[in-house]
Amino acid sequence: GAVVSQHPSWVICKSGTSVKIECRSLDFQATTMFWYRQFPKQSLMLMATSNEGSKATYEQGVEKDKFLINHASLTLSTLTVTSAHPEDSSFYICSARGAGGSSTEAFFGQGTRLTVV
Amino acid sequence: DAKTTQPPSMDCAEGRAANLPCNHSTISGNEYVYWYRQIHSQGPQYIIHGLKNNETNEMASLIITEDRKSSTLILPHATLRDTAVYYCIVRAPLSAGNMLTFGGGTRLMVKP
Numbered sequence: 153g154a155v156v157s158q159h160p161s162w163v164i165c166k167s168g169t170s171v172k173i174e175c176r177s178l179d180f181q182a183t184t185m186f187w188y189r190q191f192p193k194q195s196l197m198l199m200a201t202s203n204e205g206s207k208a209t210y211e212q213g214v215e216k217d218k219f220l221i222n223h224a225s226l227t228l229s230t231l232t233v234t235s236a237h238p239e240d241s242s243f244y245i246c247s248a249r250g251a252g253g254s255s256t257e258a259f260f261g262q263g264t265r266l267t268v269v
Numbered sequence: 270d271a272k273t274t275q276p277p278s279m280d281c282a283e284g285r286a287a288n289l290p291c292n293h294s295t296i297s298g299n300e301y302v303y304w305y306r307q308i309h310s311q312g313p314q315y316i317i318h319g320l321k322n323n324e325t326n327e328m329a330s331l332i333i334t335e336d337r338k339s340s341t342l343i344l345p346h347a348t349l350r351d352t353a354v355y356y357c358i359v360r361a362p363l364s365a366g367n368m369l370t371f372g373g374g375t376r377l378m379v380k381p
Contacts, residue, residue, distance in 0.1 A: 196371040260312035
């Protein structure tokens, strides 16, 4: 299957700092990328959807000024957690799909575990 | 997208078949059934998907009932590495940017 690479796989940062997470599609062009957040023992929750070259669409309750998403190319999307706080500690996962038709499956990165101390 | 219902957890003996059920009684005619799994602290992994017909690949088989209101994912010979949370998702092709909406999933524990 297609490969989606997410970096870093884990990060620890101090409260108040910003953290950038990268999501790359390695062998296909990702017209759409999705960012999810997962708290311990819970399911994945969609945060936002981004299409290459346009502004991201955020889910209700997700602060767009806090979670900055950039999808400047067909192979790279970034999520920046600004002014991180301990409650932002979570497992962040990106997903990407190409433009291959209606049933194209989405592929996921390996996730980034963010710990804010 | 239609909602799915899965048992929260299941056990399976190593080497035996694991049959994971999913109810999706409100599925629409153009919605596909997708299965993903998530091993602890990793991103979800695509397993299989189907629309009407039963499907099989190197990982699993997907059996969809004739009325499409339920499906079963079959892992023919479960191994310890198949221990994971399995998500059944139904999705329309052009709904809301094609994102996947995850429910609670089934936590499959494969035991020696």
